[in-house]
Amino acid sequence: MSLRDRKRARTRQALIDAGAELFERQGYDGTTVADIAAAAEIGTRTFFSYFASKEELLFPDADERIRAAEEAIASRGPDDGPADVLLRALRTSARDTDLLSPIAARRIELIRTVPAVRGRALQIQLDAQRVIADRLAEAFPDRLDPVTAAALTGAFVGAVTGALQVLLAGPVTDAQAVRTALQTATDVALAPWQHHTARGAAART
Amino acid sequence: MSLRDRKRARTRQALIDAGAELFERQGYDGTTVADIAAAAEIGTRTFFSYFASKEELLFPDADERIRAAEEAIASRGPDDGPADVLLRALRTSARDTDLLSPIAARRIELIRTVPAVRGRALQIQLDAQRVIADRLAEAFPDRLDPVTAAALTGAFVGAVTGALQVLLAGPVTDAQAVRTALQTATDVALAPWQHHTARGAAART
DNA sequence: GTGCAGATATGCAATGGATGCAAGTACGCG
């Protein structure tokens, strides 16, 4: 990796850190892009060559997570059905984002309270959903047409999102509660599809 | 209804119409709030006493749709299970209101192509989802805990949304296409639940 | 009808995100 690349990566990380720090201290709306740029010691204009918008700063790893999910689908076992694959994709891409880490908690708080951030988060989620649905359809060409794959993926993601929305409405809960809620959500979403997609669908975590 | 109210309603409608007209002719980003306000013959500042943002102009009846869904839940039959009720609520709020209007296709097109609009649409959807989940949990207090209700609702909405996303992937030109896509989406996305509940058993959690 | 209180409308100014442009600076490579 060249010096230039390393430098750029370092600046990028500095921006992410500065953003987290400032959002924490002054709130999202109370922090201007100029503040963040100054804290990372770059010009305000330059900020936008690293992130397309202020919100992007909060989702720096969206691409990686999508790739991780694609990876998980690609590396499925021969006996896995669509439901199993979706479960694995979810675990893979959600792994590093342990919902209970302090950083994640702050991000969730921002998603919950700042409309612009929520809107962006939902868009990213929908984009990810589309990619996953495409891969899923490719993975099971004889069992899932594209529309059905999209519906299945949407049901899965929607259930998880809905459950988390309720669960995370209050203050941060314990890890076990999160696990239980996820289990509930995936069960609810996938159960009706079992006879559509095969029996191996139920999985436990 | 007082004169004041009528006047206000008329201005509001004028703004909606002017917006549709201008977005159509100049594109969303090519149309400024000042343009819209001028076309409706009010001051730019006044626009924001009618709509909180430029995007809101595209979702003037969000409240009514939520109310329609709540209505559908409230008026459930004695033998309906959660899935039946949800199904009816979705069909009602989707069918009832605006999707039949001639501007439906244009709105879909804007949702599809303008990030800000898509973000807002998703937020509105999520908010609606939360309300519906709450009502559903209230309607079946002994069968559904809040998290399960939210997961179930999210699964339904997510499934339909996911299917729609694929069905409306390309440019959308006429309202008829929207209607048939919606029909197909609900059929594909919700079929699994209909079989499921037809057996008499609700989601088994 | 008159006049008041509260709701509305509007103009003005300011903030802040975002973008285009042109000039400056640094890096990679021959």
Added chain:
DNA sequence: CGCGTACTTGCATCCATTGCATATCTGCAC
């Protein structure tokens, strides 16, 4: 070392959005 390309940056600009102060209107009571 020297050049071409990529990265930075300041500047001007556009536009959405908001606060504030002021003017205007409507509903209502008298």
